[in-house]
Amino acid sequence: MGVEICVEGLTKSFGHQVIWQDVSLTLPAGEVSVMLGPSGTGKSVFLKTLVGLLKPERGSIRIAGQDITKLREHDLYEVRKLFGVLFQDGALFGSMNLYDNIAFPLREHTRKSESEIRRIVLEKMDMVGLIGAEEKLPGEISGGMRKRAGLARALVLDPEIILFDEPDSGLDPVRVAYLNQLIVDLNAQIDATFLIVTHDIASARQVPDNIGLLFRRELVMFGPREKLLTSDEPVVRQFLNGRMQGPIGMAEEKDAALVEQELAQLGEGGGGGGGATGGRAQTPGSQEMTPRLLPGPGITRPPRWEAIAKREAALHGKAVTGA
Amino acid sequence: MSLSPTGALRQSGNLFAMALDVARTMPRRPFQVREFIQQAWFIASVTILPTALVSIPFGAVIALQIGSLTRQLGAQSFSGAASVLAVLREASPIVTALLIAGAGGTAICADLGARKIREEIDAMQVLGIDPIHRLVVPRVLASMVVAVLLNGLVSVVGVAGGYFFNVILQNGTPGAYLASFTTLAQLSDLWAAELKALVFGAIAAIVASYKGLTAKGGPKGVGDAVNQSVVITFMLLFVTNFVMTAVYFQIVPQRG
Numbered sequence: 244m245g246v247e248i249c250v251e252g253l254t255k256s257f258g259h260q261v262i263w264q265d266v267s268l269t270l271p272a273g274e275v276s277v278m279l280g281p282s283g284t285g286k287s288v289f290l291k292t293l294v295g296l297l298k299p300e301r302g303s304i305r306i307a308g309q310d311i312t313k314l315r316e317h318d319l320y321e322v323r324k325l326f327g328v329l330f331q332d333g334a335l336f337g338s339m340n341l342y343d344n345i346a347f348p349l350r351e352h353t354r355k356s357e358s359e360i361r362r363i364v365l366e367k368m369d370m371v372g373l374i375g376a377e378e379k380l381p382g383e384i385s386g387g388m389r390k391r392a393g394l395a396r397a398l399v400l401d402p403e404i405i406l407f408d409e410p411d412s413g414l415d416p417v418r419v420a421y422l423n424q425l426i427v428d429l430n431a432q433i434d435a436t437f438l439i440v441t442h443d444i445a446s447a448r449q450v451p452d453n454i455g456l457l458f459r460r461e462l463v464m465f466g467p468r469e470k471l472l473t474s475d476e477p478v479v480r481q482f483l484n485g486r487m488q489g490p491i492g493m494a495e496e497k498d499a500a501l502v503e504q505e506l507a508q509l510g511e512g513g514g515g516g517g518g519a520t521g522g523r524a525q526t527p528g529s530q531e532m533t534p535r536l537l538p539g540p541g542i543t544r545p546p547r548w549e550a551i552a553k554r555e556a557a558l559h560g561k562a563v564t565g566a
Numbered sequence: 567m568s569l570s571p572t573g574a575l576r577q578s579g580n581l582f583a584m585a586l587d588v589a590r591t592m593p594r595r596p597f598q599v600r601e602f603i604q605q606a607w608f609i610a611s612v613t614i615l616p617t618a619l620v621s622i623p624f625g626a627v628i629a630l631q632i633g634s635l636t637r638q639l640g641a642q643s644f645s646g647a648a649s650v651l652a653v654l655r656e657a658s659p660i661v662t663a664l665l666i667a668g669a670g671g672t673a674i675c676a677d678l679g680a681r682k683i684r685e686e687i688d689a690m691q692v693l694g695i696d697p698i699h700r701l702v703v704p705r706v707l708a709s710m711v712v713a714v715l716l717n718g719l720v721s722v723v724g725v726a727g728g729y730f731f732n733v734i735l736q737n738g739t740p741g742a743y744l745a746s747f748t749t750l751a752q753l754s755d756l757w758a759a760e761l762k763a764l765v766f767g768a769i770a771a772i773v774a775s776y777k778g779l780t781a782k783g784g785p786k787g788v789g790d791a792v793n794q795s796v797v798i799t800f801m802l803l804f805v806t807n808f809v810m811t812a813v814y815f816q817i818v819p820q821r822g
Contacts, residue, residue, distance in 0.1 A: 291688070294691075294692050296688055296691060296692070316696075320691075320694045320695075320696060321694070323691070323692055323693070323694045324694040326692055328689070328692045330685045330688065330689055331685070332684070332685065334684060334685040334686055334688065334689035335686070335689075336681075336686055336689075336690075337680075337681070337684065337686065347693070348693045348694075348695075351693070351694075351695050351700075352693075352694060393689075396689075396693075400693075
């Protein structure tokens with residue numbers, strides 16, 4: 244079973260620039276959560292703070308009973324063994340081939356024999372579909388492959404918590420769909436706590452149990468998927484529908500009067516040029532529940548996923564259960 | 567880079583803190599033998615040839631200067647003694663310092679800086695591996711070992727170059743040159759020079775690693791880090807050299 248992460252009153256700033264303040268949320272054990280936010284709202288900073296790479300100014304992060312903002316460097320390295328992190332570009336070691344990259348954590352942290360390491364590494368490579376690319380160097384493969392290799396490396400130590408930093412950036416829609424399916428399958432198989440940081444709305448609608456939205460240096464909302472997808476909060480609705488009308492502007496914030504005018508126009512049904520980029524075509528303002536992505540047919544579903552599948556079937560009819 | 571005095575203080579504080587971390591991490595097992603050997607080989611391979619090539623003209627210049635100086639003073643019989651002394655005590659540690667910082671340190675800094683901006687270092691920390699233990703300690707030790715060996719190389723090549731220029735080109739007498747070898751220089755000069763090289767190697771590698779691991783702002787940041795690491799290392803090395811020389815004269819009695 245995964246581990247719960249409890250964040251309270253977290254504030255981070257670089258110099259005088261506040262990145263976000265007073266962020267409080269609980270990532271429930273074993274569930275998939277998504278952290279959304281426009282570019283430049285400090286989503287990646289949030290992720291790095293969770294693993295203790297950056298120290299917050301205030302607040303606490305409790306993982307497995309320890310406040311990692313107060314741990315000493317040495318103890319921090321112990322706690323980090325609970326984590327698997329997929330960095331934006333995979334963050335593979337450029338001087339090693341894929342096999343050695345994925346074997347690296349095992350060689351450093353365990354006393355497993357080379358044949359046992361080989362078995363585990365090949366199993367994880369198979370999981371992410373990289374069999375046959377063992378000898379390739381990170382510089383020789385595509386961004387999508389680097390991401391999958393980074394994921395395989397994050398998985399070898401059987402982490403309790405897996406963090407994804409924009410798993411879908413720079414991938415084509417088909418690969419994103421495969422990656423989302425992989426994430427859901429993984430969650431059903433290893434039961435770890437997942438946090439995905441992204442700005443891809445389609446994934447955010449389909450994959451998680453919980454959604455959070457960072458905007459204007461604050462956590463606007465964090466809660467179950469249904470709550471955010473049906474929320475009336477203007478920022479949440481604007482972001483989840485991917486439209487221009489609303490508080491989020493090109494340069495982060497908009498004039499309040501302009502926002503009201505736009506929203507009034509939208510209310511009248513004249514929101515032309517909204518540019519919906521959701522999972523499916525969204526009429527501006529619609530709050531349709533996108534069906535959830537379920538583990539693939541070959542995966543044995545734990546009770547939690549059985550319950551979710553039942554609920555989804557009741558909501559959307561039989562058509563979605565096989566998805 | 568900020569130019570405020572607190573910024574400079576913070577930088578030096580962080581640098582010193584990392585030096586302490588390196589010292590504290592050094593005895594931790596398992597020692598990264600592979601990384602150490604690879605790095606030692608790498609640093610040696612980028613420094614040996616330039617060192618040898620630099621030390622020949624360096625020895626020659628010293629020989630020329632001392633040759634004409636001793637003639638002016640009417641002390642030709644001491645030309646061998648003086649040039650050995652100069653090469654052994656000052657020239658070889660300085661040449662070693664320049665090359666370890668210029669060739670070895672820049673390579674270390676660029677390597678670690680590139681890893682830092684590609685998030686490899688972050689990934690390593692998240693995987694529960696301390697980059698100081700895994701990457702910096704082997705580099706510092708490798709740089710120290712190579713610096714000591716280079717210092718020996720520079721001494722030999724420098725003295726040989728001095729002999730060649732004094733005897734062949736300035737028509738000095740080989741016998742007098744060789745006979746006066748040990749009139750001023752002593753074995754402790756060599757040990758002191760080797761100790762200097764050891765310290766220079768450590769400083770160069772620590773500064774380079776520090777600058778590399780704190781690189782930020784994309785590829786340009788790596789370039790800046792390399793540039794700063796060379797400048798800082800040179801300044802530190804020359805100050806250290808002065809201090810060590812001054813201390814050496816105080817504690818080791820001189821001949822003659």
